Every structure is written in C-alpha cells, then in structure tokens.
Amino acid sequence: MNRTPDAPAWEELVTSALLGTDRRTPPGGDPAREAPVALLDAAAVETVRRRAGLRPARAADRPEPAPEDARPALPSAAARRLALLLADRAGGTGGGRRGTAPDLMELLPQWLTTANAHGYAAPPQMLPALLDAARGRTDLRPAALRFAGPRAVWLARLNPDWRFALRATPGGGTALPGPEDQERVQRLWQEGLFAERVALLAAIRAREPAAARELLATTWATERAEDRLMFLDSLRTGLGPSDEPFLEQALADRSRNVRATAAELLSALPGSALAGRMAVRAGACVAVDRTQDTPTITVEAPHECDPSMERDGVVPKAPAGRGERSWWLGQLVEAAPLGTWPARLGGRTPAEIVALPVADDWQAELHAAWCRAAVRQRDAGWARALLGTPSAPEAGGPGAVSLAERAKLLGTLDAAERAEWVAGFIARHGLSEAFQLLGVCAVPWAAPLGRAVVDALNIARDAGSYPWSFSGVMGLAERCLDPSEASRLDGLLAVPDESEDASPGAGGYWAEAFQRLVTTLRLRAAMIEELGSAQVNG
Amino acid sequence: MTQQGVRWSAEQVLALAPDAASRKAGGKLGAAGPWSEAGSTEEGTVWGLCKGSGSKPYQTVVDIADASGPAYKCSCPSRKFPCKHALGLLLLWAGGDGAVPQGQPPDWAEEWMEGRKKRAEQKRAEGGSGSSSGSADPEAARRRAERRAEKVTAGATELEQRLADLLRGGLAGAEQAGYGLWEETAARMVDAQASGLAARVRELGAIPSSGPGWPVRLLEECALLHLLDQGWLHRERLPEELAATVRSRIGLPASPEGPPIRDHWLVLAQYDTADTRLTTRRIWLHGADSTHTALLLSYGAAGRAPELALPVGLTLEAEVSPYPGAGQLRASLGERFAAPAPTAIRPPGLTTAQAAARYGEALRDDPWLDSVPVTLERVIPTPDGESWQLADADADTALPLTPSARSRPGLWKLVALSGGGPVKVFGECGHRGFTPLAAWPQGPGEAVQLC
Numbered sequence: 005m006n007r008t009p010d011a012p013a014w015e016e017l018v019t020s021a022l023l024g025t026d027r028r029t030p031p032g033g034d035p036a037r038e039a040p041v042a043l044l045d046a047a048a049v050e051t052v053r054r055r056a057g058l059r060p061a062r063a064a065d066r067p068e069p070a071p072e073d074a075r076p077a078l079p080s081a082a083a084r085r086l087a088l089l090l091a092d093r094a095g096g097t098g099g100g101r102r103g104t105a106p107d108l109m110e111l112l113p114q115w116l117t118t119a120n121a122h123g124y125a126a127p128p129q130m131l132p133a134l135l136d137a138a139r140g141r142t143d144l145r146p147a148a149l150r151f152a153g154p155r156a157v158w159l160a161r162l163n164p165d166w167r168f169a170l171r172a173t174p175g176g177g178t179a180l181p182g183p184e185d186q187e188r189v190q191r192l193w194q195e196g197l198f199a200e201r202v203a204l205l206a207a208i209r210a211r212e213p214a215a216a217r218e219l220l221a222t223t224w225a226t227e228r229a230e231d232r233l234m235f236l237d238s239l240r241t242g243l244g245p246s247d248e249p250f251l252e253q254a255l256a257d258r259s260r261n262v263r264a265t266a267a268e269l270l271s272a273l274p275g276s277a278l279a280g281r282m283a284v285r286a287g288a289c290v291a292v293d294r295t296q297d298t299p300t301i302t303v304e305a306p307h308e309c310d311p312s313m314e315r316d317g318v319v320p321k322a323p324a325g326r327g328e329r330s331w332w333l334g335q336l337v338e339a340a341p342l343g344t345w346p347a348r349l350g351g352r353t354p355a356e357i358v359a360l361p362v363a364d365d366w367q368a369e370l371h372a373a374w375c376r377a378a379v380r381q382r383d384a385g386w387a388r389a390l391l392g393t394p395s396a397p398e399a400g401g402p403g404a405v406s407l408a409e410r411a412k413l414l415g416t417l418d419a420a421e422r423a424e425w426v427a428g429f430i431a432r433h434g435l436s437e438a439f440q441l442l443g444v445c446a447v448p449w450a451a452p453l454g455r456a457v458v459d460a461l462n463i464a465r466d467a468g469s470y471p472w473s474f475s476g477v478m479g480l481a482e483r484c485l486d487p488s489e490a491s492r493l494d495g496l497l498a499v500p501d502e503s504e505d506a507s508p509g510a511g512g513y514w515a516e517a518f519q520r521l522v523t524t525l526r527l528r529a530a531m532i533e534e535l536g537s538a539q540v541n542g
Numbered sequence: 543m544t545q546q547g548v549r550w551s552a553e554q555v556l557a558l559a560p561d562a563a564s565r566k567a568g569g570k571l572g573a574a575g576p577w578s579e580a581g582s583t584e585e586g587t588v589w590g591l592c593k594g595s596g597s598k599p600y601q602t603v604v605d606i607a608d609a610s611g612p613a614y615k616c617s618c619p620s621r622k623f624p625c626k627h628a629l630g631l632l633l634l635w636a637g638g639d640g641a642v643p644q645g646q647p648p649d650w651a652e653e654w655m656e657g658r659k660k661r662a663e664q665k666r667a668e669g670g671s672g673s674s675s676g677s678a679d680p681e682a683a684r685r686r687a688e689r690r691a692e693k694v695t696a697g698a699t700e701l702e703q704r705l706a707d708l709l710r711g712g713l714a715g716a717e718q719a720g721y722g723l724w725e726e727t728a729a730r731m732v733d734a735q736a737s738g739l740a741a742r743v744r745e746l747g748a749i750p751s752s753g754p755g756w757p758v759r760l761l762e763e764c765a766l767l768h769l770l771d772q773g774w775l776h777r778e779r780l781p782e783e784l785a786a787t788v789r790s791r792i793g794l795p796a797s798p799e800g801p802p803i804r805d806h807w808l809v810l811a812q813y814d815t816a817d818t819r820l821t822t823r824r825i826w827l828h829g830a831d832s833t834h835t836a837l838l839l840s841y842g843a844a845g846r847a848p849e850l851a852l853p854v855g856l857t858l859e860a861e862v863s864p865y866p867g868a869g870q871l872r873a874s875l876g877e878r879f880a881a882p883a884p885t886a887i888r889p890p891g892l893t894t895a896q897a898a899a900r901y902g903e904a905l906r907d908d909p910w911l912d913s914v915p916v917t918l919e920r921v922i923p924t925p926d927g928e929s930w931q932l933a934d935a936d937a938d939t940a941l942p943l944t945p946s947a948r949s950r951p952g953l954w955k956l957v958a959l960s961g962g963g964p965v966k967v968f969g970e971c972g973h974r975g976f977t978p979l980a981a982w983p984q985g986p987g988e989a990v991q992l993c
Contacts, residue, residue, distance in 0.1 A: 021761045024712025040709035041702075047765035052909045055973040056902035060894040063933035063940040064926040070961035088552050088637065104575030128961060128983070129990040132954035155961050162925060162957065523575040530640060 014050050017043065070158035075125035081534040082119070083127050089115055090133040104516050106524040110483055112137065114447070114528065116147035118535050126152050131159055135166045145169075171199075193219055198231060205238045213242035217250055229259035236265050243269060248276045255315055267317020267339070272380060274341035278316050285313065286340035287348045289333055290370065293363065299350070301357075303366035305329035306336070330369050337373035342383045354389035372409070379412045387413040388421075394428030407440045419446035427456040435460045439476045448486035457481055458489070461518075462496060468506030471517040482521055487529035493522050550606070550853060553991070555632040557812065557851045558612065560622045560842075564629060571630025574641040580634065581645040586881060588635045588642060589651040592627045594618065602627045603651045605658065607881050611850075615654045690735050694792060697734025698771045701727065701743070705768050713757050713764075721747040738793030742767050766910055783868035787908050790867045798863035798874040805829035806859050807836070808887050809852045810915075810968050811979035813993035816844065823848040826915055826968070826979065827862065827873075828889045835889075835915050836862050836873035850875070854980070855989040856882035869907030871915065888966060888982055888989075891919025894934050894941045897971045913972025920964035920984075923957045930957075932976055935964035944975040952992030956981050959990055 020030040025039035030046065037045070078086070089112045126134060131152055138148035149156060149169055160169035192204055209216035220235050227235065236254065239247060247269070254266035255278070270278040285306070293302045306313075309320040309332050317339070322331035342354070349357050362370055371390065378386040391413050414422045426441045427450075435457070445453060457477065464474055471478060496518040499511050552572075559565035571592065574580075578599065580590035586607030591599040602616045604624075614628040635642040647655065704727055708716065716723075724747030731740035742763065749760045773780065773788040780788065790796055807827040814823045825838040840848035852858060861876035892900065897916040904914045921932040924940060930948055933940035947953060956978050959965055969978040969992075979993045 018758055018761055021709055021764075022713045022757050024714075025710050027712065038706060040706040041768075043709050044705060044765050044768040047761050048769040048909075051762045051765050052769075052905055056905045058898050058902065058973060060898050060934075060939035060941050061926075061931060063938050064924050064931060066922050066924050066933055066935075067962045069963050084551060085637070091552065105570050105573040106575075128958045129955045131958040132951060155958065158961065159954070159958050163954065519575045523573050526574060526641070530637075 014054065017047050017050060021047065067162070068158075071154040073125045073153045073155060075123050075153065078119065078124045078127055079534060079536070082124070082531075083130070085531055085534055086115065086119075086127075086130060087133075090130065090137055104519040104523060106482065106520060106527050110479070111524070111528065111531065113144060113147060114483060115531050115535075116144070116151050118532060120147060120150050122536050124151070124535070126156070128155055131156050135160065135163075135169060139166060139168060189219070193223070198234075202234060202238065205235060206241070209238050209241050213239075213244060214246055216242075217247055221250060229262060232257065232259060232262050233265060236262060236269070239269060243272060245273060245275055248273060252277060255317070263315075264317050264319070268380075271317070271339035274343060274381065279339070279341050281312075281316055282336055282339040283341055283344040286336040287344065289336065290345075290348070292349050292360070294350075299360060301349070301360050301362045301366075301370070303333065303362065303364065303370060305333040305366075334369060334373040334376075337370065338376045338380065340377070342374070342377055342381055342386045354386045358389040358392075375409050375413060378416060382416050384416050384418070384421075387416040391425060394425045395432040407437055411440045411444050414441065414444045420450065422446065423450035423453040427453040430456045430460050435464060435474055435477050439480070442477065442480050442484070445484070447484045449484050451486060451489070454481075454485045454489050455492075457485070458493060458496075465496075465510070465514040468510055470507055470510050471514050478517055478521065482524040483528075485521070485525055487525045487532065490522050490525035490529065493518060493525070497522060550632065550636045552633060552636050554851070554853045555629060555636050557847070558624055558632070559629055559847055560624070561846050564622055564624075564626050567626035568629025568633060571626055572633025572637065574634060577631070577634060577641065579648065580631070580642045581647065582635060582642050583647060584644060587647060587651065587655060588631055589647055590631050590634070590642070592618075592630065600627050601650050602631050603647075603654050604628050604632055605655065606632075608658075611878070613658065690794070693734045694736045694774065694794070697731050697736045697739060698774050698792075700730060700734075701739060702768065702771050702775075705764055705771075708764065713760050716760060717750045717756075719750075723747075736792050738791050739767070739770070740793070742770070769909060781868070783866070784907070787867035787869060790865070790870060790872075791908075791910055796865050796867070798865050800864060800866075802861035802863040802876050803829065803832055803834060803836075804859075804861045804879075805832045805834070806857045806885070806887070807862060808857050808885060808889065809854050809882070810889070810989070811991065811993055812852060812854050813979065814848070819844055821846060821848060823850065825850065825852055827858075828887075828917075829862075830857065830885075830887045833890070834862075835871055836864065837871045837915070838862075838875055839872060853882045854991050855884075857885035857887060858882045867908070869904055869911060884988075886986075889917040889968060891917045891966050893937060894918060894921065894932065894939045895937070897941060897976070901971050901973070911972065912974070913970035913977070915968070916971040916976075917966060917968045918976075919966055921967055922962065922964055923953070923960050932967060932978070941971060941976040944972075944977045947975070947977045950993070952978060955990060955992055959983055 017030060020028045020043055025043055030039060030043040089108050134148050134152050135156060138145045138152075145168065152169075156166075157169055160166040189204065189208070193201055196204065205216050205220060208219065217239060220239075224232065239251075251266045251270045251273075255263055255270075257263050257266065267278060270276045271282060273279060289304050289306060291302050291304075293300045306329060309318055309328075313332070313336075314320055318332060318335045320332075322328045345357060346352055346354070349360075352360070358371070358374075361367070374386060375390055377383070378390060391410060414425060417425070423445050426438070426445055429441060430438050430453075438457075438460075442457070448454075449457070458481070461474065461478070461481070465471070497515055499515045556565050556568070559568060571577075576593040577590045578593070580588075582588045587603065587605050589601075589603045592602055593599050598617075600616055600618045602618075602625075603614070605613045612624075612632075614624040616625050616627045618625055618627055620626070631642075724743055728740045728743040728747075731737070731743055746760065746763055746767075749756050749763060752759065770788065770791055773784075774792055777785045777788055786796070807829055810826040810828050812823065812825045814821055816822070821842040821844060823840040823842070825840070827836045827838065828834075829836070838850065838852075840850035842848035858878060859880045860878040862873045863876055864870065865872045865874070897918055900916055901911070901914050904911050918932055918941070920935040921940075922935050924931050924933040926940075926942065929945075930943045930953060931940040932943065943953070956965070956967065959981055963984055965984060966982040967976075967978050968980045968989075969976050971977075980989045980991055982989055
C-alpha cells in the first residue's frame with residue numbers, strides 16, 4: 005500500500021511496543037525525543053487516525069423476513085399488563101403465609117388463553133420475554149407459542165435457547181406442504197425424517213381424515229413396529245367409521261402394541277365389527293335375574309380367554325393380585341358399546357340399570373368397567389347415571405367409587421352440568437375432597453359453583469381452622485372464580501372476632517387469604533376488560 | 543398548571559427505586575390488597591392508605607405533575623426516598639386496573655399539596671430577589687484552583703514517566719505485572735486529584751487479560767493516555783474549547799455555561815453502569831426543535847439508583863445547559879415547564895456509512911471519544927457468524943454490534959421488533975462497534991427500550 009516514508013505502519017508500532025524500545029528501535033521516530041515518548045506520540049496519532057478512518061463493514065446476508073402476522077395488535081393497556089405479568093418471574097412464595105398480593109405468574113396462562121381467543125398478535129418486542137417464560141414452563145408453551153405467532157418461530161431459528169419452539173410448532177423446521185400439493189406430500193412422506201412424517205400425518209389428519217389414513221396405508225407394510233404404533237396414534241384424531249377396515253386389518257399386526265391400540269380405537273367406534281363382537285361376549289356375561297324378589301344383575305365372568313378374544317385386544321394375563329376371570333370381564337364390558345345394555349337388560353335406562361343390585365359382590369367390578377367405558381366412549385347418559393346424585397352419601401352412592409373416577413366421568417358432561425354437580429357435591433360434603441372435582445370444571449366457574457366454594461370456605465373459617473389447610477382450593481378459587489363475584493366477597497375481608505375455640509390468629513390469616521382472593525379477582529376482571537369487553541370462555 | 547397526566551409504565555416507576563430491595567418491596571405493594579382509599583387527580587396527584595405493621599395505615603402521596611420531577615410524602619418511618627409505599631402506590635396506579643380511581647384528594651393529601659405549592663412560591667420569590675452569590679473570596683478560590691492544578695501536573699508528569707518506562711521495557715511484561723502495578727498508579731492519580739486519569743489507568747489493568755489482540759488495545763489506551771497527559775501539560779497552547787475538553791477528561795469539575803437551550807426533549811434512552819464505588823446513570827436526550835443531542839449524567843453510591851430518572855419515550859419541555867468543551871455532549875437539566883408527554887417525534891436517521899463518518903469527525907474535537915450517539919435509519923439486525931451487525935436495508939454496508947451488546951437481552955428485543963425488516967435504531971457508535979439503546983418499528987409505534 006501507499007504511505008509516506010515517515011509514517012510507520014501500525015503493526016510495526018505494536019511490535020516495538022510489545023518488545024520494548026530498549027530492544028527494538030521504533031520506526032520513524034523523532035531523534036530529538038526519547039524513544040518511548042516518540043513511540044507514544046506516533047501511536048497516539050495512529051490510534052486517532054485509525055479510529056477516525058473506520059468504515060462500515062460489508063453487510064452479511066440479511067435474514068429472511070418473518071412471516072406476516074395478520075392478527076390485530078394488542079390494546080395498549082393489555083400490552084402493559086402483559087409486561088407486568090412477564091416481569092413478575094421471580095415470584096416464589098415462601099413459607100405458609102402468602103400475603104395479600106396476587107400471584108401474577110399464575111394468571112399468565114389465563115391471560116394467554118383470553119388473548120388467543122380474541123386473536124390478538126403479540127407485540128414483537130415482547131417475544132423474547134414470552135419465549136423465555138415458555139422455555140421455563142412447559143405448561144405455558146402451547147398458549148404462549150400460539151399467541152407469539154409466526155414471528156416467534158422465526159426468532160427461535162436464530163437463538164438455540166428457544167429451540168423448543170421449533171419442536172412444539174408443527175412444521176417448525178420447514179413449512180408443511182398443503183394437502184393439495186400431492187407431489188410434495190408424497191415426497192415428504194417417502195423421504196422425510198420420522199418427526200416430519202408424524203407432523204405431516206397429523207396435519208393432514210386434522211383436515212382430511214380419510215386422506216391421512218390412505219397415505220399411511222401406502223407404506224404400512226414396510227414401517228417399523230414402533231413407527232406403526234406412533235402413526236396409529238395419529239388416527240385417534242378424527243376417528244370415524246371409515247377407519248374400520250384399516251383398523252380391523254391391524255388387529256392381525258405382528259406387533260402386540262399395534263394390535264392393542266387398533267383394538268382400543270375400534271372399541272371407540274360403536275358400529276364397528278369388533279364392538280359388535282365385544283357386545284356379544286359381554287352380553288353373555290351379564291343378565292338380569294327376574295326370579296328374585298327384586299330384579300338383580302347376575303354376572304358370569306368368562307372362564308377362558310380364547311384366541312378370538314385375544315385377537316380383539318383382550319389381554320390374557322392378569323396383573324399380579326387380580327383374578328383372571330374378573331380381569332377378562334372388565335375388558336369385555338369396557339369395550340362393549342354402552343348402547344347395547346338397555347336392550348340386553350330388559351329395556352331399562354342407564355340410571356335404572358345402575359340402580360339395580362348386583363349379585364355376588366360383582367358390583368364394584370362391573371360399575372368400574374362401565375365407568376371406563378363411559379369415559380372412553382364419551383357417553384354422557386351413562387356418566388350421569390354412574391355419578392348419581394351429588395348430595396348422596398359417598399359410602400352409599402351408586403357407581404363411581406373414587407374421586408378420580410368421578411372426575412373422569414364429569415369430563416364427559418357439558419360444562420353447565422359439571423358445575424351443577426360439583427356445586428351440589430361441595431354443598432353436601434365440603435371442600436376436603438373437592439380439589440380433584442373442581443379441576444374438571446370450566447373456567448370461569450358458573451355462579452352457583454363459585455358461591456358453593458365461597459360458602460364452604462366461609463364455613464371452614466367459622467370452624468376455626470387455618471386457611472392453608474385449603475390452599476389448593478383457595479388457589480383454584482383465585483384463578484377460576486368468575487371475577488364478577490368479587491363484590492359479593494367484600495364482607496369476608498374484615499377480621500372477625502375470634503371465638504374461644506378457634507386456632508390462634510386464624511381470623512387474621514383468613515382475612516388475608518380472602519383479601520388476596522378479592523384482589524386477584526379484580527385483577528382478572530381488569531385483564532379481561534383490557535383485552536376486550538366481550539367475555540370469552542377460557 | 544393543569545396538564546393531562548400521562549400514565550407511567552412499570553419500568554418507569556421501578557427506575558425511581560433507590561435500591562434493589564426497594565424495587566422488590568415496592569413490587570409486592572403494587573397490588574390492591576394492602577391499599578385503601580386510593581385515588582388520583584387528573585393533574586397527577588396519587589394518594590392511598592397502605593396497611594402496615596401498626597394499627598394506623600401509612601398515608602402516602604405522590605405528586606407526579608411537578609415539572610421538576612416526582613415528589614413523595616409518606617408517614618412511614620423509612621429513610622429511603624422514595625419509600626416502598628410510594629413505589630407500590632405508583633405501580634398500582636401504573637397498572638391502570640381501576641384500583642386508583644379519579645377523585646377528590648383527602649384532607650391530609652390536600653394539605654401536603656398546598657404546602658408544596660407555598661414552598662415553591664417562596665423559593666421562587668427568594669431566588670428572584672437575592673443576588674447571585676458568587677465565591678466569598680475569589681482570591682482564595684483562585685489559589686485553591688492553582689494548588690489543584692499543580693497536583694494534577696505532578697500526577698500527569700509521574701504518569702508520563704511510568705508510561706515511558708512501560709514502553710521502554712515492553713508491553714509483554716505488562717501481562718505478568720497484573721493489576722497491582724496499575725492499582726498503585728491509579729491511587730497516585732487519585733492523590734493528585736486527577737480522577738479522570740485514575741479511571742483510565744485502572745482500565746489499563748484489565749486489558750492484558752481481555753483476550754486476543756490485547757497488545758493492540760493496550761498500546762491504543764496508553765497512547766491516548768499519553769496524549770491526555772501532554773494535553774494537560776501544554777494546555778495553555780490549546781484552543782479554549784479543546785482545553786476545556788482536556789480539563790473534563792482529567793476529571794476537574796466544571797459547571798454548565800452558556801445560554802440554556804429550551805426545547806421539547808425526547809428521552810431516548812436511560813441506562814446505568816456500575817463499578818465498586820459508583821453507579822452512573824446516562825440519559826440521552828434529543829431536542830425536537832434544536833436537533834441537539836444531550837447527555838445527562840447522574841450518580842448514586844454503589845448499589846443505589848441515581849436520583850434523576852426520566853420516562854423513556856416521552857418528551858420533556860425543559861431547559862438544558864451544555865457543559866464547556868469541544869465535542870462535549872454532557873449537559874445539565876434545568877427548569878422543567880411541563881410534565882413528560884407522549885410524542886410521535888423520532889430523531890432523524892443516518893446510514894451506517896454516515897454514522898461511522900460521524901464518529902470520525904467527532905474525534906477532531908475530542909480524540910478520546912469512545913463513541914457518539916447516532917440514530918440509524920432503516921437498518922436490519924443481521925447475524926454475522928457468532929456476532930451481529932446492523933445492515934443498511936438499502937445499501938451493502940453494516941455496523942457490527944459491540945461485543946457487550948451481543949450478550950444483552952436488548953439484542954433479542956431488537957431482532958424481534960425487526961422481524962427481518964428495517965427499523966430505526968438509536969445507540970452509541972464508536973471504535974468498538976454499535977451499541978443499540980432504543981429502536982422504532984418501521985410503521986407507527988412507540989420507541990422500544992433496549993438497554
């Protein structure tokens with residue numbers, strides 16, 4: 005390069021400086037000055053010159069622009085709220101006392117659900133905080149990623165910390181071809197990675213169930229057993245009668261797990277041949293004995309598990325501690341369509357059938373099998389019958405024997421009926437066993453259910469116990485009570501006079517807990533208001 | 543004066559916290575639970591009763607309408623200012639969920655407000671009538687200044703000797719010397735009352751362990767330190783403006799001078815840096831009419847937030863007085879005429895080539911500048927191997943980001959805001975690269991704080 009003779013190169017100055025002027029004379033120095041001073045003079049000039057002469061770098065390849073997000077922008081008040089919810093990240097409650105401040109992090113899922121229902125787009129500058137929140141909480145991911153939208157997936161490709169977003173989003177790596185693009189579909193199905201093929205099958209299944217099954221059938225014979233099982237699971241979505249021939253054939257699959265899954269799926273199709281066969285077998289085991297004073301159900305469990313039963317998915321070997329015959333009976337009743345029992349048992353309704361006594365202590369086994377069948381077949385009528393009246397004493401109640409079973413049965417009812425049943429249960433039995441049942445009720449809770457919970461909490465307070473005995477229900481109430489109930493709770497905020505037999509200081513703690521409840525309800529009301537006045541079901 | 547109060551964001555409220563403990567405690571009080579009788583006026587007064595450990599709740603009032611900054615009053619015994627109750631009350635009000643409705647102030651809040659108005663009027667009257675009080679003894683002040691200058695000269699001369707010794711023996715020896723040598727030299731600069739020299743010397747100690755290429759950086763900093771020493775020792779021969787810059791760099795105190803600039807100042811960015819002794823807050827302002835850029839500095843003891851806090855993204859009508867010195871952007875905030883207000887003002891932007899040239903030109907006035915404030919127009923954050931750059935959307939040039947900017951959360955906010963499209967970015971542009979501090983989306987939208 006071209007430079008004047010007395011201008012030393014920067015590299016030479018650095019070398020002289022590194023070695024020291026005692027060992028290496030700097031180039032182009034002023035003879036009149038000491039060597040180190042002359043070096044510093046020259047270095048100062050060069051430093052300023054180099055800095056002044058800095059030019060921009062050559063631009064690297066710019067990133068592909070993020071996909072357009074057509075959703076409307078979040079209202080500014082809601083955006084401020086979201087910033088507060090995301091900032092409250094370190095909220096770890098310590099010890100028994102939770103104070104009166106709401107737990108903001110617990111409200112984020114609800115906020116996201118409401119924002120998604122309105123179809124808002126996330127403010128782009130909040131995407132990093134959203135992705136960080138979703139990274140730390142797997143339960144948040146579906147709602148957070150849906151709210152974050154396509155730009156979040158774009159962003160996740162640039163930052164390894166957010167790689168989970170690519171896995172969680174179907175087609176996170178590459179865009180899936182549409183079902184109309186047959187050539188690309190076939191190529192991806194034939195050549196893609198396993199995860200890509202699962203995503204493709206699920207996407208097509210969601211849109212055209214028959215097309216997904218036909219695609220699977222084209223390569224079924226050459227798939228590995230583990231992959232066959234995963235693909236079969238995709239057919240759970242959009243299951244319908246046209247799937248029966250494929251599933252019936254899968255009953256003869258080499259893999260036991262594939263056979264079992266096929267049988268399970270077929271039993272969820274009441275019109276399928278397998279369901280018909282199961283109905284015949286189960287019907288042969290259960291009958292009504294009219295010779296008694298009261299009509300009584302009699303059970304004759306199968307004496308063997310023959311090869312045709314095994315082919316239809318009945319597992320022959322019973323778990324340890326289980327009788328073989330009752331094990332087989334349970335599977336048959338569970339797989340038989342519930343719609344066949346009224347005709348088999350004298351034209352009775354499900355409620356009447358469930359009310360019938362069962363001979364020889366078979367009631368628990370039979371009713372438990374019917375419970376599982378009602379859940380699997382999503383039969384609300386049978387679920388209602390098996391649940392019985394909520395106010396019935398638990399010990400003498402018909403049907404469901406455990407809270408877990410009741411929670412599952414409730415899941416088959418519609419939201420209003422669920423809420424009504426649980427409200428009745430709480431009114432009769434209190435809160436000690438209500439947590440699991442409350443978990444299946446729709447949010448926000450219906451007014452009668454909310455009132456039942458609040459009344460029960462009030463009764464617990466009057467009984468003189470401490471609020472943290474009910475922290476689970478209290479937490480649910482904070483998140484699930486309808487915010488409009490806040491005004492009805494104002495009377496609970498005062499610290500009551502302590503009765504002699506109350507636990508010490510309990511009144512103050514209860515007032516604190518109720519204050520937190522009311523504060524949270526008002527906060528949730530504000531959140532809903534900021535996102536739009538229309539109330540949406542969460 | 544009555545002015546529509548602008549609701550603050552949570553970040554703006556928390557920036558007022560004197561320390562981290564207050565920030566956390568205030569955050570816990572930012573919910574409706576402990577508060578009662580909370581209310582606010584349109585003019586910007588916020589009040590509430592906060593339940594405490596005693597039987598009587600604390601009475602808390604905040605006046606955010608005061609043009610000179612928020613004022614607080616609380617009956618709690620805390621010596622922190624603002625206390626956690628004031629912070630909690632402001633957070634509650636910033637939340638905007640109806641917990642602080644508009645209404646008539648209670649008597650105890652009104653009394654305090656009236657008292658403040660009276661005291662402000664008295665102060666204005668006294669300020670007007672009293673003559674400006676200069677130094678009681680100008681001769682003594684001149685002698686003190688001369689003595690300090692002599693100390694600084696002795697310190698600078700000694701530092702020159704040490705730099706020459708270092709270069710005579712070679713920088714390679716500096717790697718083994720460690721921090722001790724530089725700490726001792728820095729302490730002697732403190733003794734010489736040359737805090738600017740001390741700070742630069744302290745930084746020399748960190749360079750040998752700063753990774754590849756450290757000899758280049760060490761020589762650069764030694765050379766600039768030498769230049770500063772020579773500037774001081776020959777300051778009589780310098781133009782007045784440059785001499786003022788040298789005095790400022792040495793660490794001598796200065797006062798703002800010249801007529802104050804009254805403008806609508808857009809608060810571009812606010813961020814803190816901390817060392818073991820001091821927390822320094824930098825606030826960048828842009829004058830909407832004057833197009834002047836100003837830097838406000840505020841200091842707090844280690845671990846405490848500096849006193850001055852301005853709402854980023856809003857506009858402040860105020861007077862700003864520049865400090866003397868060529869290339870100096872530092873200024874002092876004077877009288878404020880109105881509460882901060884939202885604005886659609888955006889500073890005009892440059893290309894990356896123009897920004898680099900801007901830094902080059904600024905070095906003529908102040909050779910010790912590390913960076914200049916710059917707004918880039920239509921740039922796209924672009925990954926470049928392990929680092930990032932801001933690439934012109936309409937040209938083929940880019941500015942690399944400073945290494946420290948790459949590890950900050952603000953980078954990802956900027957990338958997310960851009961989404962691969964062009965944005966406007968304000969930041970500091972210098973020889974180490976560009977540090978983004980604020981950004982605006984391509985379409986309409988508020989400034990996004992990145993620091």
